[in-house]
Amino acid sequence: MAEPLIKVDDVSILFPLGRRLIGQPPMLRAIDHVSLEIPKGSFYGLVGESGSGKTTLGRAMLRAAPITEGTIRYNDGEVDYDIGSIGKAELRDYRRRAQLIFQDPYAALSPRMTVRDIIAEPLEVMGLTKTRAETDARVREIAAKCRLNLEHLRRYPHAFSGGQRQRISIARALVTGPKFVVADESVAALDVSIQADILNLLKTLQRDLDLTFLFISHDLSVVAHVCDFVTVLYHGKIMEQAPTRQLFADPQHEYTKCLLSAIPSLDPDNRQRARVYRPEGETAG
Amino acid sequence: MTETPLVEVENLTIQFKTDEGLITAVENVNFHIMPGEVLGLVGESGSGKSVTAKSLMRLNGDNTVYAPGSHIRLNVPGKAPLEVLEIKRESQMIQIRGGAISMIFQEPMASFAPALTIGKQMVEQLQLHTDMSKKQATELSIEMLDRVGITEPSRRINQYAFEFSGGMRQRAMIAMALSTKPKMLIADEPTTALDVTIQAQVIDLMKDLVAEFGMGILFITHDLGVIAQTADRVAVMYLGRIMESGPVREVIRRPAHAYTQGLLNALPKLDDLDAPLTPIAGDIPSPLERPRGCVFHPRNPTLQPGSRYETEVPPMSEVSPGHFAALFPEDIPGAA
Numbered sequence: 001m002a003e004p005l006i007k008v009d010d011v012s013i014l015f016p017l018g019r020r021l022i023g024q025p026p027m028l029r030a031i032d033h034v035s036l037e038i039p040k041g042s043f044y045g046l047v048g049e050s051g052s053g054k055t056t057l058g059r060a061m062l063r064a065a066p067i068t069e070g071t072i073r074y075n076d077g078e079v080d081y082d083i084g085s086i087g088k089a090e091l092r093d094y095r096r097r098a099q100l101i102f103q104d105p106y107a108a109l110s111p112r113m114t115v116r117d118i119i120a121e122p123l124e125v126m127g128l129t130k131t132r133a134e135t136d137a138r139v140r141e142i143a144a145k146c147r148l149n150l151e152h153l154r155r156y157p158h159a160f161s162g163g164q165r166q167r168i169s170i171a172r173a174l175v176t177g178p179k180f181v182v183a184d185e186s187v188a189a190l191d192v193s194i195q196a197d198i199l200n201l202l203k204t205l206q207r208d209l210d211l212t213f214l215f216i217s218h219d220l221s222v223v224a225h226v227c228d229f230v231t232v233l234y235h236g237k238i239m240e241q242a243p244t245r246q247l248f249a250d251p252q253h254e255y256t257k258c259l260l261s262a263i264p265s266l267d268p269d270n271r272q273r274a275r276v277y278r279p280e281g282e283t284a285g
Numbered sequence: 286m287t288e289t290p291l292v293e294v295e296n297l298t299i300q301f302k303t304d305e306g307l308i309t310a311v312e313n314v315n316f317h318i319m320p321g322e323v324l325g326l327v328g329e330s331g332s333g334k335s336v337t338a339k340s341l342m343r344l345n346g347d348n349t350v351y352a353p354g355s356h357i358r359l360n361v362p363g364k365a366p367l368e369v370l371e372i373k374r375e376s377q378m379i380q381i382r383g384g385a386i387s388m389i390f391q392e393p394m395a396s397f398a399p400a401l402t403i404g405k406q407m408v409e410q411l412q413l414h415t416d417m418s419k420k421q422a423t424e425l426s427i428e429m430l431d432r433v434g435i436t437e438p439s440r441r442i443n444q445y446a447f448e449f450s451g452g453m454r455q456r457a458m459i460a461m462a463l464s465t466k467p468k469m470l471i472a473d474e475p476t477t478a479l480d481v482t483i484q485a486q487v488i489d490l491m492k493d494l495v496a497e498f499g500m501g502i503l504f505i506t507h508d509l510g511v512i513a514q515t516a517d518r519v520a521v522m523y524l525g526r527i528m529e530s531g532p533v534r535e536v537i538r539r540p541a542h543a544y545t546q547g548l549l550n551a552l553p554k555l556d557d558l559d560a561p562l563t564p565i566a567g568d569i570p571s572p573l574e575r576p577r578g579c580v581f582h583p584r585n586p587t588l589q590p591g592s593r594y595e596t597e598v599p600p601m602s603e604v605s606p607g608h609f610a611a612l613f614p615e616d617i618p619g620a621a
Binding site: 049050161162163164191192193194195196197199200218219220221222224225244245248258259260261262263264265266267268269271273274276277 | 329330451480481482483484485486488489492507508509510511513514533534537547548549550551552553554555558561562563564565568569
């Protein structure tokens with residue numbers, strides 16, 4: 001297996017529930033002693049239902065959520081960062097190396113900026129390019145890679161469909177030349193025909209640009225098709241970790257089995273009832 | 286077949302007046318639903334499936350234009366047939382909405398009023414549609430909540446929507462929609478906002494209730510897997526037109542129309558992880574630039590340039606008994 005790009009070691013993330021005048025408020029354990037390694041160049045799936053902590057964990061890797069216990073390390077061969085205690089200058093550099101693609105392409109793009117300005121913004125904010133010509137060249141290069149029509153760069157996002165908008169958000173995320181990309185439910189809001197297009201695009205970009213993806217999703221069938229390795233989260237804990245094929249062919253944990261059985265089968269003659277997961281000591285709502 | 290359909294939709298064409306002009310959302314749609322039958326309506330965003338469903342209850346906005354010749358006929362057993370589009374008075378619609386037809390919406394979070402208890406909302410609509418006393422209505426509501434698997438219903442009924450989880454809210458919504466014993470249920474993406482495990486529970490619940498109450502259901506979703514699991518028949522919509530319809534097995538196993546085939550090829554399948562995901566070529570056109578002829582022709586890779594689909598609207602041709610596709614007869618698979 002390739003060297004890990006991201007190494008999550010026994011991480012817990014706690015959020016306070018409200019405030020108390022005196023003493024500590026009760027804490028919510030969003031992530032509970034999670035360890036995982038994302039190999040360089042992999043398409044790594046993080047699967048779970050709402051409230052499983054998958055987004056929180058993804059954000060922690062980008063230093064966008066606090067890490068309460070444990071460590072997350074990023075090592076791409078050039079730099080080695082401890083994300084939890086990273087300094088200001090290093091964080092600025094890390095922002096360039098690690099990027100996020102959002103879920104909703106309608107909410108993620110400013111309606112008042114042209115597509116060119118949206119894609120160029122990270123370069124300008126981080127001061128990665130010196131001249132406008134250099135910025136433009138970089139924007140055009142990445143837009144072409146994301147299969148955007150270069151004539152569209154002068155338009156505003158409202159003129160685009162969901163699939164085209166998602167390609168714009170991808171271009172924006174990749175314009176700084178990151179090594180690590182977190183795609184948080186990046187196809188969940190799209191229709192199936194567009195979803196297939198975006199998934200194929202992400203896979204192509206991963207190969208061409210040598211990217212490592214953390215692919216966060218609730219949709220097991222999508223994860224099965226694009227990811228090399230999967231971690232299943234439930235209530236902040238890891239239920240199962242395995243190479244994708246192995247996980248789908250031979251799930252070990254009862255929760256994974258329930259999740260798999262809950263996917264509606266395309267076969268009308270296979271109308272079996274889904275298994276209901278009941279962890280010990282808990283009752284299903 | 287001697288039974289009368291519960292709902293007959295004929296030549297339904299729906300347009301919206303907007304600042305940019307008249308937009309056609311639904312064009313020449315025909316379908317019917319028998320008592321006890323689940324008709325699945327599948328389509329992507331902008332296909333007009335929700336607009337179609339809302340028209341059955343006249344829930345579309347004030348800028349809606351129903352083209353002349355559009356018919357929605359409601360045949361409630363024991364009552365005179367009703368032309369829904371010809372109803373003038375709002376008071377008559379109220380008897381249909383929630384009485385003869387109930388609807389479940391996509392967002393269980395937004396479907397309940399936040400400041401009233403679940404019970405108050407359930408009892409209120411029962412009193413509106415039936416002549417039950419408040420006590421009877423409360424008892425029935427508790428019973429229905431129990432039936433959809435909500436534990437401690439007599440305590441839960443006095444809670445507010447925010448105290449329910451997403452799955453519970455959707456189940457409470459179903460309990461509420463079914464408590465008036467409607468003849469017809471419209472379920473608009475009822476499981477889309479839910480987690481898969483909850484979705485599976487809701488689907489199982491709906492199947493049980495259909496078997497017991499025998500109502501007709503119009504089940505709207507973008508998910509062909511959900512359709513395969515719930516529907517008896519399916520209609521596939523694209524840009525406001527039905528592209529293909531028929532028994533769910535036939536349509537999913539032997540899709541005749543290129544659009545249905547495209548949808549199935551784009552879908553990730555768990556039993557074949559190596560199958561490539563093939564997107565449908567091109568983008569959905571803007572509603573203001575509706576293609577002539579077959580609305581799908583600009584994205585249909587099987588057509589030769591200059592084909593008659595570019596200018597002529599294909600009829601619904603029968604592929605096999607009960608299975609129709611918007612194709613010219615010579616393009617029916619197996620036709621000579």
